[in-house]
Each structure stands twice: as structure tokens, then as C-alpha cells.
Amino acid sequence: MxxxxxxxxxxxxxxxxxxxxxxxxxxxxxxxxxxxxxxxxxxxxxxxxxxxxxxxxxxxxTKALLVETGNGNYLVQPEDNCIGLNLRKYGENAIEQIEYLANFISSETKLLIVGAHIGTLTIPLSRIAKLVFAVEANPISYKLLKYNLAINNTKNCKAFNFAANDKPTELEFLLNTQNSGGSKRKPIIQDHMYYYDNPEQISVPAFRLDDVFKNKKFNVVLMDIEGSEYFALKGMQRILSSATVLIVEFLPHHLRNVSGISVDTFLKVLPGFKIMIVPSLRIRAKRKKFSKILTYMFDNNIGDENLIFIK
Incomplete structure (x- = not known):
């Protein structure tokens, strides 16, 4: 030196x-x-x-900075101004979300997280669940996820680097830097909100979750993949058939611009779920009202990061 x-x-x-x-x-x-x-x-x-x-x-x-928080220690990208900024500046991220999600997880839960990012939800929830499988498409975030699992001595979580999809392919993918958690499949409509930080476009491997996890069953599925939810759900119908709880992000602009689907098309890949909870609107509804509620949210650009579906 x-x-x-x-x-x-x-x-x-x-x-x-x-x-x-x-x-x-x-x-x-x-x-x-x-x-x-x-x-x-x-x-x-x-x-x-x-x-x-x-x-x-x-x-x-210098590819990452180490941040110590009450929910674990994390390596974060220096230029990330969303989750990374929260961790660097406040020493925490999504505390209320973690506490809310914990209500659906127990010591017997086998949890599948699709869109694990760097592990800020995965690691705290793994302390509650029996087993966690974490899927992350962004290769940079996946690398930090692996490091963070090791740093926090998380033994009951397995990480996988691929994009969840409805068919195996090479998927065009945007690597956002200002909000690395917002990295996503190439949108159908190339709105400025997805390109403001001039993301690098790469190809990532994509697979059906039913094919990758052929003999696995999960009680709870947690999904946040920036507009690819429909494609992932379509490719995991067997897994969903045995899951009792699905927690998924719902953003109207993702449905419109990224996946290009309607509310009814989205609901077609969610068979068997009888109850829907919309935390942001404090709504709990039965299946017959799913379409009406989500259409209202879609038409009025109302999103929710934790839409809950229960059987």
C-alpha cells in the first residue's frame, strides 16, 4: 500500500x-x-x-459500499439513488413493508421471491421462513445479492440468476443505475421514465419457473419484477396451483408500457385465488370483484407494491 x-x-x-x-x-x-x-x-x-x-x-x-442496518448489512451500488440511497442515508429501507409481509410468513413457510434485487427483503424474511428461493435477473444485483447473503450468514436461501418468463429465451433487458431495482425487460413502449439514466441494454437468460423448479412447492410467492409479472405468472401455473398466498406489485404503467396487457389478461393467470387485499386502499374483496377493483386502479393510475392474493 x-x-x-x-x-x-x-x-x-x-x-x-x-x-x-x-x-x-x-x-x-x-x-x-x-x-x-x-x-x-x-x-x-x-x-x-x-x-x-x-x-x-x-x-x-469500487463497485459497492457496505451499509450496516438494523435488518442486516448490505453492499449497495454507490450510484443507486432509490433503495441504495435509503440505505446509505437512513440506514434502513422498507421497514413497514417488511413488517407487513411478515404477517404472511411463518417458520414453516417455503418462500419464492421473484425479483430479489440485492436482498433487502429477502434477508429479513429469510429469518422467518423455513426456506427461501430468490430469483434475480439483473446480473449486477444478483452478484450483490450473493455477497449480501454471505455477509449476513443466510443459510436457508438459494439465489438464482435468470429472468422469470413464459418461455425460455434470451430477453432484452435494461440495466438501470439510478434505480437498479427498476431494471426490467425492454418495455414495449419506450417511455422516458424507463430510460432517464441511459441504461445499458443487455440480454439475460429467461426461463419458466415451472421448468426451473420442477419438483418444488412454495407456500408463498413474492413477486416484484417491474412489469414482467404477467409473463412470470404465466410460466409458473403449476407452482401457483400449490401456493396459498401470492404477493405481487401492481403498477398500471407497467401493464400498459412494459407488458402491454389488460387487467383481465393479468387476472387470467391467477386461477384459484379467492381473496384479494389491496393494502393501499384498505380493500379486501372476493374473486367476483377483482376485475372491477383492478380496472378502477388501472384507469386511475393507482399502484400497490403489495397486492395480496389468497386461496
Whole structure:
């Protein structure tokens, strides 16, 4: 290691928490001064601005930052300004969602999570469930998911890197950076909201979940895959036949722009579910009202991250 860097490292290690805060504030101010950056303006931008201090961070090698939270320790991408920003700035993410989802999981639950991202839901829920299978299509998020499972010593979760689909294929996929959790299959309608951060377009392997998990049964399925839900559900009819609870994100613009389907088409791949809960609207309804409620939500652009279907 460079002698000057080693000297800085040793100094940092010798400081207590308050002294470290003062030390880094001084470094920040010196950096702003050297780069002719307005300090007040930069601080108002907060964590949306990621600053690499000279000689301390090399972008070529720094792919993630480690964050300690009450629900586990996570490696997050420095440029992620959604889940990553919440973790970096507040030390937590989706606490209320985790607590709500826990109501549907027990020590006997075999849980399938489709769209696991970096594990901020997977890891807390794995502490409750008996077994967890986590599927993530984004290869970068999957790599962090694997690291995070190891960091948190999560032994009852198996991770898989592919896109859930209605047929095996190579799927065109957008790698978003500002919101890595928003990475998705290439939308049918290329709206600016999906392309604002100039995502790289790659191909990822896609398979039917019924084919990958041929002999597996899951009590609960949790799905959030940014508009690919219909295709994934269509390719997992056997799995759904034995599941008692399905928790799925419902966003009208995803149905319109990403998958290009109607509410009734969406409901056709959900046979056997008798009760639907819409937490955001505080609605609990029987099957005959599913279409009316979801059509109302679709027409009025009302989404819900945890639409619950129960048998």
C-alpha cells in the first residue's frame, strides 16, 4: 500500500466516531475548495451526489459500499439513488413493508421471491421462513445479492440468476443505475421514465419457473419484477396451483408500457385465488370483484407494491 494512504488509514482507525465525522468533514471541505465546488450547494444535494475523494476511492475497483442496518448489512451500488440511497442515508429501507409481509410468513413457510434485487427483503424474511428461493435477473444485483447473503450468514436461501418468463429465451433487458431495482425487460413502449439514466441494454437468460423448479412447492410467492409479472405468472401455473398466498406489485404503467396487457389478461393467470387485499386502499374483496377493483386502479393510475392474493 502507498505510504501516504497507509498513514491516512491508520489515522482513521485511531479516531472515535465523532472524530471521524470531523475528519471526513474537513477532507470534504478541502476537496470542495480544490475543485472549486460551492460547499452549500453541494450539501443541499445531499446523498444524490457521490464524491470520490482523490487517492481514496478508485472507481475502477469500487463497485459497492457496505451499509450496516438494523435488518442486516448490505453492499449497495454507490450510484443507486432509490433503495441504495435509503440505505446509505437512513440506514434502513422498507421497514413497514417488511413488517407487513411478515404477517404472511411463518417458520414453516417455503418462500419464492421473484425479483430479489440485492436482498433487502429477502434477508429479513429469510429469518422467518423455513426456506427461501430468490430469483434475480439483473446480473449486477444478483452478484450483490450473493455477497449480501454471505455477509449476513443466510443459510436457508438459494439465489438464482435468470429472468422469470413464459418461455425460455434470451430477453432484452435494461440495466438501470439510478434505480437498479427498476431494471426490467425492454418495455414495449419506450417511455422516458424507463430510460432517464441511459441504461445499458443487455440480454439475460429467461426461463419458466415451472421448468426451473420442477419438483418444488412454495407456500408463498413474492413477486416484484417491474412489469414482467404477467409473463412470470404465466410460466409458473403449476407452482401457483400449490401456493396459498401470492404477493405481487401492481403498477398500471407497467401493464400498459412494459407488458402491454389488460387487467383481465393479468387476472387470467391467477386461477384459484379467492381473496384479494389491496393494502393501499384498505380493500379486501372476493374473486367476483377483482376485475372491477383492478380496472378502477388501472384507469386511475393507482399502484400497490403489495397486492395480496389468497386461496
Amino acid at each position: 502507498n505510504k501516504s494512504l497507509e498513514k491516512v488509514r491508520q489515522k482513521i482507525l485511531s479516531l472515535n466516531e465523532r472524530e471521524r465525522e470531523i475528519f471526513f468533514s474537513q477532507m470534504r471541505d478541502e476537496f470542495f475548495k480544490e475543485e472549486n465546488i460551492d460547499t452549500n450547494k453541494a450539501l443541499k444535494q445531499g446523498s444524490n451526489m457521490v464524491i470520490n475523494f482523490p487517492n481514496l476511492i478508485n472507481e475502477k475497483f
